[in-house]
Structures are given as C-alpha cells and as structure tokens.
Amino acid sequence: DAGVTQSPTHLIKTRGQQVTLRCSPISGHKSVSWYQQVLGQGPQFIFQYYEKEERGRGNFPDRFSARQFPNYSSELNVNALLLGDSALYLCASSLAGGDTWELFFGEGSRLTVL
Amino acid sequence: TQLLEQSPQFLSIQEGENLTVYCNSSSVFSSLQWYRQEPGEGPVLLVTVVTGGEVKKLKRLTFQFGDARKDSSLHITAAQPGDTGLYLCAGGEYGNKLVFGAGTILRVKS
Numbered sequence: 001d002a003g004v005t006q007s008p009t010h011l012i013k014t015r016g017q018q019v020t021l022r023c024s025p026i027s028g029h030k031s032v033s034w035y036q037q038v039l040g041q042g043p044q045f046i047f048q049y050y051e052k053e054e055r056g057r058g059n060f061p062d063r064f065s066a067r068q069f070p071n072y073s074s075e076l077n078v079n080a081l082l083l084g085d086s087a088l089y090l091c092a093s094s095l096a097g098g099d100t101w102e103l104f105f106g107e108g109s110r111l112t113v114l
Numbered sequence: 115t116q117l118l119e120q121s122p123q124f125l126s127i128q129e130g131e132n133l134t135v136y137c138n139s140s141s142v143f144s145s146l147q148w149y150r151q152e153p154g155e156g157p158v159l160l161v162t163v164v165t166g167g168e169v170k171k172l173k174r175l176t177f178q179f180g181d182a183r184k185d186s187s188l189h190i191t192a193a194q195p196g197d198t199g200l201y202l203c204a205g206g207e208y209g210n211k212l213v214f215g216a217g218t219i220l221r222v223k224s
Contacts, residue, residue, distance in 0.1 A: 004156070033211070035212075035214075040216070041216050041217075042118075042202050042204070042214030042215050042216050042217050043157065043202075043212075043214045044214070045211045045212065045213070048211060056211050058211070090156050090157070092156075102159060102162070103159065103212065104159075105156030105157050105158070106156050107154065107155050107156050108155075108156050
C-alpha cells in the first residue's frame with residue numbers, strides 16, 4: 001500500500017510569491033495534518049483537517065491556508081512568501097480526527113524562499 | 115503553548131555503546147510519542163506511551179513515561195550505525211496536534 005505522498009518534493013520560490021503544496025493520505029485515512037519543520041527544529045503544527053473540515057490551527061499567520069478535498073487529499077497554500085517560510089513541510093495522515101495519535105508522515109516538501 | 119525540551123541536542127557515540135535521550139516538559143501531556151527521522155524523510159513513529167510510569171520496549175530501545183506524565187526517556191542498548199538519525203519526542207494536545215521537541219541528533223560510528 002502507498003504511504004502518504006507529497007508533491008512537489010523540492011521547490012524554490014522568491015519572496016512575495018505564492019506556493020501550493022499537495023498531499024495524498026494513506027488510503028482509508030480521513031484526517032490530514034500539516035506541519036512545518038525549520039532546519040534544526042522539530043515539526044510545528046499548522047493545520048488539521050478531518051472530513052473536509054478544519055479541526056485545528058496552529059500559531060501561523062493568515063498567509064497560510066489549507067483545504068481538504070472529497071477524496072481526502074489536501075493542499076497547503078502559503079501567500080506572500082517570506083524568507084522565514086523556508087522549511088520542510090510535512091503532511092501526516094491518520095484514520096480519524098479525534099484523539100488518535102498514530103500519525104503517518106510523508107517525506108515532505110522542501111521549500112526554499114530566496 | 116506547551117513546550118518539550120530534549121537533551122542532549124547532539125550525541126556521537128561508538129557502536130556498541132548505550133545511550134539515553136531525555137524529553138522534559140513543565141506541562142502534563144495525555145500521551146507522548148517518540149519518532150525517528152532520517153535525512154530527506156518524514157518522522158516515523160516508534161512508540162506511544164499514555165500511562166504514567168509506563169515502560170515499553172522495542173528490541174534494543176526502551177521507552178519510559180514519567181509518573182507525572184511530564185517527561186520521558188529513550189534508552190538504546192548496544193547502539194548500531196543503523197540507529198543514526200534524529201529522535202523526536204512529541205506530546206499529544208488535542209486531535210492530531212502534536213507538540214514536538216527540537217530533537218536529538220544521534221550519530222553512531224562503526
């Protein structure tokens with residue numbers, strides 16, 4: 001079975017641009033979460049979606065938005081990119097959106113902002 | 115926001131040595147997880163501990179959750195080069211929101 005897949009794996013943008021990152025969860029998983037991992041730090045929670053509804057939001061500015069589609073795949077959008085947005089963006093899926101702690105992470109999308 | 119502090123930040127040891135990584139918080143977590151992350155990959159879940167004082171073993175890895183559910187430790191016996199990686203602890207808040215520590219980089223030399 002395929003794991004969590006993310007695209008693109010690497011991308012380079014310039015300040016002020018916009019980026020869209022995509023995630024396909026494990027088949028049967030209905031919840032998708034997004035995390036940002038800056039070099040040298042642990043991942044930080046950005047969003048959680050379950051059954052197409054936002055279930056949680058971390059301490060990130062409104063430039064960050066996300067959505068989940070009927071097939072449970074998800075997109076993370078970041079507008080007006082800043083240098084500090086350079087990071088590994090991780091998508092994680094789980095069976096449900098409640099207190100289930102078993103998260104399965106994708107390999108991430110490495111974003112570099114110049 | 116709850117915080118998790120990991121120590122040490124970096125550990126370089128010889129194959130066959132034992133090591134312990136610590137994860138501490140001033141807050142109580144309902145559960146605590148340990149992940150291992152290799153370069154270019156996402157974190158992979160190693161274990162989840164939920165009960166204060168709980169001890170779990172995974173081959174040469176032993177995980178312990180503190181009695182007050184504020185701290186945890188990971189002990190590796192007879193480390194091997196394949197154990198090299200970034201070890202992350204993460205506390206469960208609500209839903210799928212995890213609070214991660216900054217991680218411990220482990221390098222095992224052969």
